[in-house]
Amino acid sequence: MDAIEVISAKRDGRELSPGQIDWVIDAYTRGVVADEQMSALAMAILLNGMNRREIAGWTRAMIRSGDRMEWSALPGPTTDKHSTGGVGDKITLPLAPLVAACGGYVPQLSGRGLGHTGGTLDKLESIPGWRASLSNDEMLGVLGAAGAVICAAGDGLAPADKKLYALRDVTGTVESIPLIASSIMSKKIAEGTGALVLDVKVGSGAFMKTVEEARELATTMVELGTDAGVGTVALLTAMDRPLGLAVGNALEVAESVEVLAGGGPADVVELTVLLAREMLATAGITGGRDPERALADGSAMDAWRRMITAQGGDPDAPLPLAAETTEVVAPSSxxxxxxxxYGVGLAAWRLGAGRERKEDPVSSGAGIVLHAKPGDPVREGAPLMTLYADDAGRFERALAALEGTYAVGEAADEDLLPLVIDRVTA
Structure with a gap:
């Protein structure tokens, strides 16, 4: 085979054979297929799509490009969750220890933020001493001690995806649903979890702007998981407004701890509990502690403390907070x-909470605390948001990003999405 043959087939709208897919993924991983050739193929896939057989074959080939983890040494079933990302989406932080407190084992491989969307690892790294990079043996040790681990994926996990992801980012092919779905699911299946719940965000702050796009992506990923023998369920959830009241790394950790302590914003608590129940049910874990009870009785907090400590962090250490603040106030009552x-996420990014390139540093203490959510009463001159930054010079551009992103009226807009929009199963 050669790359031109495979590119031409997809360019002309033909179905790629399993042999073609296996060859091109392996050859690209080894450097036999050049970046410009894979760029052409990715663009052909974006324009002409892939059917279910092709997407499943593409995903399997990316999994086979590297290691596949397994957790048979654990005394119970594994279950995991993946979110497509958004603004204030700190759900993984309270969710992993909550599910652990209810009898599941959660091997959560997470990533870093880019642009206006936050990254789970960036958030946790605001905890003094906490380590994101663990060996497989260390992961197993943390799972044994705490029931949950949140860490970075190793270089050996789906290396074809890592290489292709970077290429898609610079060639205008990120939006291809077959490539998005296979990217996410190749890593999650290679991670070795027995069950998976997908949180597919919808709205301005999400990658998928419409319910129709999100449902197509969710359906594709559920099919991939099911075909691979992983019990998979997806929820479509709202990201037209921020989730919770905190946007930013340490600010979101603090809010997550509030949830684990039995408090926190109602939307964060609701979604955390709902996803926990889905993860437990999908893994076949029944008859154990209910997630709401685990938040109330302190067992989820205990699991959090064990998990953070096992990864070198100090759960009692003060979290960083940026020194400079300014407020946005309500223009009327x-x-x-x-x-x-999106506007809030962009403003937090400009304050230093996010990065433009993967190698950029982030400010742990920067971000935004909201004092009202859509539907809440506000009073003229009262704070709507408090902005935090290490450098006061960042406020001007952050405030510019917030212009036009909020409004005060007589009631919440009628087109606000419900927190949970739909549930997708095989």
Whole structure:
């Protein structure tokens, strides 16, 4: 085979054979297929799509490009969750220890933020001493001690995806649903979890802007998981406004700890409990502690403390907070009718909470605390948001990003999405 043959087939709208897919993924991983050739193929896939057989074959080939983890040494079933990302989406932090407290084992491989979306590892690294990079043996040790681990994926896990992901980012092919789905699912299947719940975000602050796009992606990923023998369920959830009240790394850790202590914003608690129940049910874990009870009785907090400590962190250490602050106040009295997730995420990014390139540093203490959510009453001149930055010079551009992203009226906008929009199963 050669790359031109494979590119031409997809360019002309033909189905790629299993042999063609296996060859091109392996050859690209080894450097036989050049970046410019894979760029052409990725663009052909974006324009002409892939059917279910092709996507499943593409995903399997990416899994076979590297290691596949397994957790048979654990005394119970494994279950995991993946979110497509958003603004204020700190759900993984309270969710992993919560599921552990209810009898599951959660091997959570997470990533870093890029642009306006936050990264789980960046958030946790605001805890003094906490380590994201663990060996497989260390992961198994943390799972044994705490029931949950949140860490970075090793270089050996789906290396074809890592290489292709970087290429898609610079060639205008990120939006291809077959490539998005196979990218996510190749890593999750290679991770070795027995069950998987997908949180597919919808709205301005999400990658998928419409319910229709999100449902197509969710359906594709559920099919891939099912075909690979992993019990998989997807929820479509709202990301047209920020999730919770905190946006930023340490700020979101603090809010997550509030949830584990039995408090926290209602939307964060609701989604955390709902996803925990889905993860437990999908893994076949029944008859154990209910997630709501585990939050109330302190067992989820205990699991959090064990997990953070096992990864070198100090759960009692003060979290960093940026020194400079400024406020956005309500322009009039009434009800906060709209608060656009993308605008808030962009402002937090400009404050230093996010990065433009993967190698950029982030500020652990930067971000935004919201004082109202859509539907809440507000008073003229009262704070709507507090902005935090290490450098006061960042406020001007952050405030510019917030212009037009919020409004005060008589009621919340009627087109606000429900927190949970749909559930997708095989």
């Amino acid at each position: 009434g009800v906060l009718s709209r608060l656009d997730a």
